[in-house]
Amino acid sequence: MPGGLVALLDDVSVIARAAAASIDDVGIAAGKAGSKAAGVVIDDAAVTPSYVTGFTPDRELPIIYAITKGSLINKLLILLPAALLLSAFLPWAITPILMLGGLYLSYEGAEKVLEKLGGAKHGETLADPITDFAKFEQDRxxxxxxxxxILSAEIMAITLNEVATETLITxxxxxxxxxxxITFVVYGAVAMIVKMDDVGLHLAERTSSAAQSIGKFLLDAMPILLVALSFIGTIAMLWVGGGILLHGLExxxxxxxxxxxxxxxxxxxxATGALGGVFGWLTGAIVSGIVGLVLGAIVAFIVHKVFKLGHSAEAH
Structure with missing residues (x-):
């Protein structure tokens, strides 16, 4: 009996060490993959605030919470199983699927650019009279x-590429x-960004002149920041979408x-010498954005002019 107990404990020890090693492997691989996906994370954080721009303060956090839940469902219930199945049975299909996602991002970004340039709006916007605000919020x-x-698919694809040789469990x-x-980092940051005006209002009501100055600065800066983030989000869609398409073709x-x-x-x-790294990266991003804009505009033309879809806003 004692010998059997010692053998059992020895087996448990081996299993525990193996489990610890596996967890360690997951942590190291996750750190590497997360750093590779940092660019897409920035894009995600820039895109999201535009979806709560113009809503009353009491609706901002509920909207972000709903998007966060949807993002977790996207990653854990849709993309994670799909990524594992594709990597096991259809690895060749990952690139075409990513390219479709890149084309969709390019289309969304190009459509926003065309609307800003005076093109027809497709779907209700905050500038239009909204008859059903609850429905409009759900649409947002x-x-x-x-x-x-789409952005999560790119993040998961980058991650999968980093651990392609690991075991299925890892x-x-x-x-x-x-x-x-990444979900909690992105949407936690977005929540802080969109609530900074409330922080500013709170500080502006304090008796301290320093607190009032900071509060006034935040209140003045936040509308500008949110508009800037909306602009950055559009650029990010074109940049990431075009980049996905270029790398997919390769x-x-x-x-x-x-x-x-x-x-x-x-x-x-x-040509730029010591600043070559910065200007070179910026040039590559601009080229990707131009590719995204051109291809996205072509898709937008096909969708709205050829198939006559998305003209609900023109009827108002």
């Missing part, structure tokens, strides 16, 4: 969750850790477009 939430699905663990972590063996991008980027790096 659904739109945010759809956009989140891949699942890393995808879950990165998905949950993965499919079509190297011409991304070679042109690299050539332009390299020429700028050489």
């Amino acid at each position: 939430i659904k739109g945010a969750i759809r956009t989140d699905l 891949r699942a663990g890393v995808l879950a850790v990165v998905g949950i972590g 993965e499919l063996g079509i190297h011409g477009p991304i070679d042109i991008q690299h050539s332009i980027q390299h020429a700028v790096e050489v």
